[in-house]
Amino acid sequence: MATISLDDTINRRTHGLIGTLLSRQTFWVFLAAVAAVIYLTIATNTFGTHQNLFNVARNCAFVGIIALGMTAVIITGGIDLSVGSILALTGMVTGMAMAADYSIWVAVPAGLGAALVVGFANGFLIAYVGMPAFVVTLGMMSLARSLAMVLSGNQMVYQFGTDHAKLVTLGGRFLEFPIPFAGWIQAPNPALVLLIMALGFGFAFRWSQWGRHIFAVGGNEQAAELTGVNVRNVKVSVYMLSALCAGIAGILQVGWLGTISTGMGTGMELIVIAAVVIGGANLMGGSGSAFGAVVGAVLIEVIRNSLTLLGINPFWQGTFVGTFIIIAVLFDRIRAGLNR
Amino acid sequence: MAVLELSSISKNFGAIQALRDVSLSLDAGDVLGLMGDNGAGKSTLVKIIAGNFRPLHGTIRIGGAHVDFHRPIEARKHGVEIVYQDLALCGNLTAAANVFLGRELKVGIWPIRILDYSAMYRRAAELFRELKSETRPRDLVQQMSGGQRQAVAIARTRLSDPKIVLMDEPTAAISVRQVAEVLSLIERLRDHGIGVILISHRMPDVFAVCNRIAVLRRGEKVADKPINHSSPEEVTGLITGAIDRA
Numbered sequence: 352m353a354t355i356s357l358d359d360t361i362n363r364r365t366h367g368l369i370g371t372l373l374s375r376q377t378f379w380v381f382l383a384a385v386a387a388v389i390y391l392t393i394a395t396n397t398f399g400t401h402q403n404l405f406n407v408a409r410n411c412a413f414v415g416i417i418a419l420g421m422t423a424v425i426i427t428g429g430i431d432l433s434v435g436s437i438l439a440l441t442g443m444v445t446g447m448a449m450a451a452d453y454s455i456w457v458a459v460p461a462g463l464g465a466a467l468v469v470g471f472a473n474g475f476l477i478a479y480v481g482m483p484a485f486v487v488t489l490g491m492m493s494l495a496r497s498l499a500m501v502l503s504g505n506q507m508v509y510q511f512g513t514d515h516a517k518l519v520t521l522g523g524r525f526l527e528f529p530i531p532f533a534g535w536i537q538a539p540n541p542a543l544v545l546l547i548m549a550l551g552f553g554f555a556f557r558w559s560q561w562g563r564h565i566f567a568v569g570g571n572e573q574a575a576e577l578t579g580v581n582v583r584n585v586k587v588s589v590y591m592l593s594a595l596c597a598g599i600a601g602i603l604q605v606g607w608l609g610t611i612s613t614g615m616g617t618g619m620e621l622i623v624i625a626a627v628v629i630g631g632a633n634l635m636g637g638s639g640s641a642f643g644a645v646v647g648a649v650l651i652e653v654i655r656n657s658l659t660l661l662g663i664n665p666f667w668q669g670t671f672v673g674t675f676i677i678i679a680v681l682f683d684r685i686r687a688g689l690n691r
Numbered sequence: 692m693a694v695l696e697l698s699s700i701s702k703n704f705g706a707i708q709a710l711r712d713v714s715l716s717l718d719a720g721d722v723l724g725l726m727g728d729n730g731a732g733k734s735t736l737v738k739i740i741a742g743n744f745r746p747l748h749g750t751i752r753i754g755g756a757h758v759d760f761h762r763p764i765e766a767r768k769h770g771v772e773i774v775y776q777d778l779a780l781c782g783n784l785t786a787a788a789n790v791f792l793g794r795e796l797k798v799g800i801w802p803i804r805i806l807d808y809s810a811m812y813r814r815a816a817e818l819f820r821e822l823k824s825e826t827r828p829r830d831l832v833q834q835m836s837g838g839q840r841q842a843v844a845i846a847r848t849r850l851s852d853p854k855i856v857l858m859d860e861p862t863a864a865i866s867v868r869q870v871a872e873v874l875s876l877i878e879r880l881r882d883h884g885i886g887v888i889l890i891s892h893r894m895p896d897v898f899a900v901c902n903r904i905a906v907l908r909r910g911e912k913v914a915d916k917p918i919n920h921s922s923p924e925e926v927t928g929l930i931t932g933a934i935d936r937a
Binding site: 357360361362363364557558559560563564566567569570571573574575577578579580637638 | 763764767775777778779780781782783784788792793794795797804805806812813816817819820827828829847
């Protein structure tokens with residue numbers, strides 16, 4: 352028998368690069384999104400316009416940002432149903448503080464602080480008290496929105512004091528970048544925030560000890576505990592991170608809309624979870640990626656946008672998104688079955 | 692010199708006395724087979740040594756020094772490693788990731804300290820080679836055979852240069868060929884001068900690899916002798932109570 356060198360053993364992979372790519376649900380969803388974009392660009396004369404692409408990029412950014420935090424939660428095998436309400440609470444705390452003429456430098460940390468407190472409460476009850484994530488975050492969904500209502504007297508806020516323009520710029524404006532042979536491209540600020548955060552999350556998932564531990568907790572929580580991973584702290588961290596992402600999305604959305612009401616973000620948790628699952632995360636835990644979260648968010652927004660452009664009743668959106676969730680998970684099951 | 696000495700260890704779970712005055716010692720390079728029926732106290736004893744439980748009475752000495760563990764991590768710091776019955780592996784991670792779980796190698800300067808994949812792959816490959824296992828560091832554990840998984844769990848114990856390795860039913864759920872692989876892994880540990888305590892229900896495995904045997908019955912030690920002074924028939928009698936003590 353030929354002797355295998357240590358380097359051969361180290362470098363030997365079950366699949367090559369192509370095989371790994373083809374085995375990833377995220378890759379196929381990415382292809383589906385690209386195919387949809389190409390089809391819509393050809394089939395309509397409105398999809399490929401600067402303005403529409405700008406809108407698609409901005410709209411998917413809010414879901415995408417929250418989906419990044421939700422991905423971390425889902426990788427650990429958890430779920431966070433409170434993100435839509437945290438988005439509203441953060442927006443309201445920030446908006447109310449600014450309406451009271453506090454600087455944006457005080458109001459934004461105050462809003463994000465509120466999000467982190469809610470996230471910590473979620474994480475503490477789940478990790479240290481041992482309550483089910485579904486129940487805790489379901490309760491927090493109601494609680495956080497109620498707090499936003501109490502805080503504002505259920506009033507809409509649209510005057511943000513002396514720093515009003517800064518908040519509107521943060522969420523509603525864009526940066527321009529030169530593109531060779533295509534002039535300038537306008538990138539909405541929320542999309543740029545999504546891009547930066549996705550790179551950060553992708554890096555953390557792959558290269559940090561924390562990233563390794565969230566996958567371990569989702570893969571086998573008891574094993575992670577026995578091998579010295581601080582499972583409780585890992586769990587608290589992901590719920591705080593999820594809340595922080597929802598808070599960031601909330602502040603950007605208030606800046607974009609120029610107004611905040613307590614109904615903001617209602618039902619958003621389900622769209623975010625759909626984006627994460629479509630992007631390849633497993634609700635049982637142990638798998639998921641930052642790229643997948645972004646691809647899932649983009650696909651959902653492209654579907655929504657295309658229905659409008661193709662003149663299809665927008666009520667069909669839920670049918671398309673639901674079908675995509677089922678098909679994506681079905682493919683994953685078939686692939687897992689073939690590997691077995 | 693004994694690497695592990697247990698003196699008069701007792702443990703209760705409510706009204707149930709799981710262990711009664713159990714004393715035991717383990718030398719470097721010893722492979723001690725710990726046998727007994729279900730509920731005899733084998734796993735409880737091993738978990739006390741590993742820091743999962745604290746004894747009600749009794750003392751533990753490691754390398755001559757008195758120790759009192761509150762958590763498994765403290766036992767690990769004193770050179771006690773355990774291979775759990777279910778192996779405590781994460782199927783969604785690679786072999787190398789499992790070997791280093793909780794003890795990941797990192798490079799860089801704080802606060803940017805990133806995982807050192809190449810060092811971990813190399814060290815894991817070296818450990819698998821030492822154990823004469825064909826396990827590859829980049830393979831996912833969920834795609835491995837039972838024997839390979841055992842190799843990953845055992846390789847993990849070799850990371851910290853342990854004095855004592857505790858193994859709880861390592862051959863319970865694997866094929867005959869894989870059993871041979873695991874027994875050979877235990878021999879590798881012995882050859883490195885590590886004291887091993889092997890819990891097993893499988894008499895042939897114990898007689899194949901152990902040099903000593905201890906039998907527990909209803910929380911009491913009823914035998915502790917060199918294996919070549921015993922026989923499977925005697926051990927069966929000790930386990931069932933047909934033979935009182937030996």
